[in-house]
Amino acid sequence: MSSEAIGKKDLSRRDLLGLTAIGTATIAGLATLGGSLRLVKPNVHFEESTQFKIGKPENFPEGTVRVFDDKNCFIFSDSDGLYAVSSICTHLGCIVSLTEWGFQCPCHGSKYNPEGHVIGGPAPRSLEWFEINQDVDGSLVVDSAKTVAAGTKYIFT
């Protein structure tokens, strides 16, 4: 008997069939589990996108103040750059309006300074600041799902 034949005999004793069957089943099971876990995170959501385009950087020269009513957001541009501030009052969700000294909530009188920090009224937190990115086509995209620290300003070309 050659050594090869002995090897085969050894393998068959350890039950080649049993090993491969259980091994394959384990791999298949893990792959199925992995596939199922993949479903937990959906590709798309049936809700309005939190990102919205606001146009090219050149549309926001220094000193610009723009109100995006349907997105509840203010866009400002000053010498330090561009920034987006939420217009949703942190108290009960009313829409604040822009005043000479900052923001004023019409519902319960919360007041915010131009940076969005609370200076009066029942509001518990400052207004949120949103992340601004530049899209591949050059237009600016505000993401209202991503908040950044107050004072974060962006410079785009």
Next chain:
Amino acid sequence: MHSRFYLSLLLISSLVLMMFIGMGVYREMTSEWKTYQTEYKNMLVRNAEDDAARKRAEKLEIGLRQNYVASLNKSDRCMSCHIGVENPYMAKADQPFTLHSGDYIENHPVDKFGCTICHYGQGRATNKKEAHGKGHTHWDYPIIPTKYIQSACAKCHDYKMLQEEGAELVVKGEKLFREKGCRGCHKLNGVGGDLGKALDGIGSKPRAYYAMKHVVGEHTAYNWIKQHFDDPRAIVPTSEMRVFMEEDESDLLTTYIFSIREEEMPSKYRFLKNIVTPPRDGESLYKMFCVACHGSGKISVYDEIFDRTIPAITNPPFLRSADNKTIKNIVMEGRGGTQMTSWKTTASGLKEEDVDKIVEYVASSRTYERPEPFNYLEFQTNIDSGMRLYNNRCSYCHGKEGKGGNRQLGINLKNSTVQQVLDPEFLALTIRDGREGTPMPSFGGDGLGLSDQNIADVVAYVKTFGKKK
């Protein structure tokens, strides 16, 4: 050996399961949109103008994109492939990366409108065949061919704006629809004839509404309508539709047809500022409701589709013997047994004042004086004599007892219009003076020699056809 059998079964089923998982993974990895997005990304990186742009391009995430517009209830994934639709750098790129044509996208941003609200197709599909939904994909509203796309503009915009801002095709289509007399047979908003189907919401009808058997090419509603305009009987063999199209008229009308939609856009999307009411004078109304069959109305024509003669209604001989009251009676009651339907308000939705305008327009080419009155009521009539005369002189064309003669040369005299709508005076005048432009000759004094008394007898006999025996 049992364990051996079960172990083999486990091995085989595990292998089959792995094969399916492998196929799933492969499909996920090589999906159409993923390939396109990778290509788009590479294109952006390659053509970046500066480092910042290249960095942005490299950061582009590859993933399924969905644009959800709550107020329109639309979720469109078109941008998973048409990813450059808002990117001005893509103006010269090939599909699917091309920038949207024109300046539409500036006033109709994708995140507010989506895609399928204008273009239709299956917004949630993730490959081209299912998304465009043409042919045999069983999607009811496939993508609109570009040549009919202006039908979508009319969902929100008024015709004045469409005309001025570059959607003149649908405006022309609407005008053709009015002037080709489509509503002579088709009701729209409750007004029109009833030989054809009502056209309300026709643009939103699902695929199953159409019999696609004879449609050439993709089996879509667009092709059905277009080919049906070009040749109705090629698509519906039994169709009685009378259309005569020149050049691009069928495309224009198809565009208009698909602007007649069931669904209404939310008011904040609609842009109706200058609603122009189309003219409602006699001529416009005549065109809208009569012209499809009667044409100019100057001559009688034998129509192969209807298999009968469509009478001239604006030629002087007819207008000479028929006074406005008679014409109005015919229009209001229709002519039983023919394609001429009743235009009473209850039947056609047309107002009586509109019928008056049409009658006035038809009668406007009356040049002759009214003929000398016959004064039928002054005669003592003899029905037996009338019957003998009728059988001798009239029955060859009009048939025994008025049932219609050989090859329908003469009209059927038993029909309700002759029996109930037309007064004996009109019948007597027609027999005495004949009807120019038709085979009906003049039987009066100088013609074929019937005396007035004879004619009165014949009229009296003809009038008995309508009585129940």
